[in-house]
Amino acid sequence: MTTKLVVGLDGHESGKRAMAHAVKLAKLIGECEVLAVYVIEWSPYSFQTAEENAQRHKRREEETGLAKSRIIEPALAELKQAGLSARGIVKHGDVADTINRIAKEEGAEQIVVCRSSEGGIASRIFGSSTSNLVMGASVPVTVVS
Amino acid sequence: MRAFHTFLLGLMAVLGTVTTAIAQEAQTLDQMVNEKFAEFTGPFVSLIFSPLPYSKALLGYDFPWIVLWLVVAATIFTVYFALVQVRFFGHSIALVSGKYSDPNDAGEVSHFQALTTALSGTVGLGNIAGVAVAIGIGGPGATFWMILAGLLGMASKFTECTLGVKYRNEYPDGTVSGGPMYYMSKGFKEKGLPGGGILAVLFSIFCILGALGGGNMFQANQAHAQIAGITGDYPGWITGIVFAAVVFAVIVGGIKSIANVTEKVVPFMGVLYVGAAVVILILNADKIGWAFGQIFEGAFTGLGVAGGFVGALIQGFKRAAFSNEAGVGSAAIAHSAVRTKEPITEGFVSLLEPLIDTVIICTMTALVIIITGQLISDPETGLYIVGESGSINTVGDVSGVALTSAAFGASISWFPYVLAIAVILFAFSTMISWSYYGLKAWTYLFGEGKTKELIFKLIFCVFIVIGAAANLGPVIDFSDAAIFAMAVVNIFALYFLMGIVKDELASYSARLKSGEIKRYEH
Numbered sequence: 001m002t003t004k005l006v007v008g009l010d011g012h013e014s015g016k017r018a019m020a021h022a023v024k025l026a027k028l029i030g031e032c033e034v035l036a037v038y039v040i041e042w043s044p045y046s047f048q049t050a051e052e053n054a055q056r057h058k059r060r061e062e063e064t065g066l067a068k069s070r071i072i073e074p075a076l077a078e079l080k081q082a083g084l085s086a087r088g089i090v091k092h093g094d095v096a097d098t099i100n101r102i103a104k105e106e107g108a109e110q111i112v113v114c115r116s117s118e119g120g121i122a123s124r125i126f127g128s129s130t131s132n133l134v135m136g137a138s139v140p141v142t143v144v145s
Numbered sequence: 146m147r148a149f150h151t152f153l154l155g156l157m158a159v160l161g162t163v164t165t166a167i168a169q170e171a172q173t174l175d176q177m178v179n180e181k182f183a184e185f186t187g188p189f190v191s192l193i194f195s196p197l198p199y200s201k202a203l204l205g206y207d208f209p210w211i212v213l214w215l216v217v218a219a220t221i222f223t224v225y226f227a228l229v230q231v232r233f234f235g236h237s238i239a240l241v242s243g244k245y246s247d248p249n250d251a252g253e254v255s256h257f258q259a260l261t262t263a264l265s266g267t268v269g270l271g272n273i274a275g276v277a278v279a280i281g282i283g284g285p286g287a288t289f290w291m292i293l294a295g296l297l298g299m300a301s302k303f304t305e306c307t308l309g310v311k312y313r314n315e316y317p318d319g320t321v322s323g324g325p326m327y328y329m330s331k332g333f334k335e336k337g338l339p340g341g342g343i344l345a346v347l348f349s350i351f352c353i354l355g356a357l358g359g360g361n362m363f364q365a366n367q368a369h370a371q372i373a374g375i376t377g378d379y380p381g382w383i384t385g386i387v388f389a390a391v392v393f394a395v396i397v398g399g400i401k402s403i404a405n406v407t408e409k410v411v412p413f414m415g416v417l418y419v420g421a422a423v424v425i426l427i428l429n430a431d432k433i434g435w436a437f438g439q440i441f442e443g444a445f446t447g448l449g450v451a452g453g454f455v456g457a458l459i460q461g462f463k464r465a466a467f468s469n470e471a472g473v474g475s476a477a478i479a480h481s482a483v484r485t486k487e488p489i490t491e492g493f494v495s496l497l498e499p500l501i502d503t504v505i506i507c508t509m510t511a512l513v514i515i516i517t518g519q520l521i522s523d524p525e526t527g528l529y530i531v532g533e534s535g536s537i538n539t540v541g542d543v544s545g546v547a548l549t550s551a552a553f554g555a556s557i558s559w560f561p562y563v564l565a566i567a568v569i570l571f572a573f574s575t576m577i578s579w580s581y582y583g584l585k586a587w588t589y590l591f592g593e594g595k596t597k598e599l600i601f602k603l604i605f606c607v608f609i610v611i612g613a614a615a616n617l618g619p620v621i622d623f624s625d626a627a628i629f630a631m632a633v634v635n636i637f638a639l640y641f642l643m644g645i646v647k648d649e650l651a652s653y654s655a656r657l658k659s660g661e662i663k664r665y666e667h
Contacts, residue, residue, distance in 0.1 A: 040252065042251060044243055044246065044251070044255030045257050045258075046258065047261050047262070047265070047408040047409055047411075047412055048254070048258050048261075048262055048408065049265075049408055049577060049581070050266070050478070050479050050482065050581040051581050052401075053254045053258060053259065053262055053479070053482035053483075054321050054322065054482045054581075056252075056482060056484075057253060057254075057319040057320070057321070058318055058320050060252040060253060060319075061319055064252075091249075091251065092251040092252025093248065093251040093252070098248075098251070101248060
């Protein structure tokens, strides 16, 4: 049976480190599929103007398209080059919840993420996406520094 | 040195004369705008508010036909959909909280966002100034009729917003345009009925007028009154120009940051407003029973107000409709942006608007005005004392937003300052919302296109200046008339299309019962 690994990307250097670790793990496992996931942070409880609402679908498509071309495709190319089977997933939502949901839906064995690139007061109060994921994940999480 | 002093004094004298001349000129400009405006809009206002034939002979008072039109419609929808606002209330809350939202649709407009966007267009001066006007003329009894109209209006909102989503236009680039003009033209065609196109054009014309009236001039006018109340009187066009410049920056300049800040601060202000009202009610807890007594007694006797109980009823119904816009059709424009597979879910969500806007927020304003004893009554008879203008005499001899301000100020001395900021922000966010509604009607009539859109946006900004400069009387009359004119056309169309909503409701309820429509675990 193929083992699935979910790797969370953030579009930064730290995400690349997480991916490098996932590649290493995948090679050790052998028959393994890597799911490269990028989540666009989005809350259904934000406030928007009527015009923004009317444009929302268009923007969502644009955001997904950009994430695919700038983050997911280069990552997939890298994974394929390493001789691994790989898929890319782009979703909107809360980063921690969405990565966990994908891992559950896909039956992944493990999630690999980097230490959060966020900082500041918000993450001190509410916790970063990574710490939220570690607290709430339903499969083991590896955090790469 | 002396020469210099003489020069300085002379300069000051000249400056003084010039300033006075400018001020006088400005006052005359205000007066001119006001006179021309009243003259121009008079016939339209008279037509919308003309009394029902024989109402004076039968009831003893003039009863505007438009008020009956709105209430009858809301009652018919309530009966036709068998109290949808009660039966699906819990489901509406579940929808807004995202319990039925597919996580894979994340990133699209959520039910919560559609609701708050539509609310930011309705929660505003209607809730603060409008209620004060209603209570000032109709007495506490107006509150009862206002609440009743709010509860019934939930069914009107449900009907129009379901249709708004069902018949919206989706363009290849992913943007959407919806609203009554679309369900009028497409819905009538689908049913093989003639005249949908004409109704849509009529609605669009009235929607543009409504956007310029209630959605713009009334807001600018009351925002100016609020600022002038704090800083002292000065010409209204100055406020108008400042407001116009900011609105211009947002809707023409595309400076989203201003709109974003407002959209985030306005809900906070709404909560703060209701919170302050609750605090005042707690402080005066012993009088709450008495206040409700006044509301019920006034609703059926009038307690001495002009027009008796009919006067209270008319004021209550009028203000409720102006505040929550149920049956007007504006919310159908705001809600049509949601990409849902089930148009009726947007109807369920929208029925919460009149509840939040009228039944909760407006009632809070009314209770605070009544409880803090702003309205003067005769201690012997218990009846309210009505002045020459037809309004009840108030402690500070004020009306509109100033009355609400005085009522809150009576318990929380610094609150009028918070209220002033709230009024300005509410006015601003309502203007932004209505500029969009007006624009959608405009593009329906003239087609989409950058230049065409720019023309409307410029007209919108000019009306802000006119609204701020004109007197409250003509502005409030025109604003009401334009918004109610939208309701005339919209409700007429809803009667023909409500069968479609009933089919949707039957299909949805059956699937909800069978478990086909399911909750998602989050």
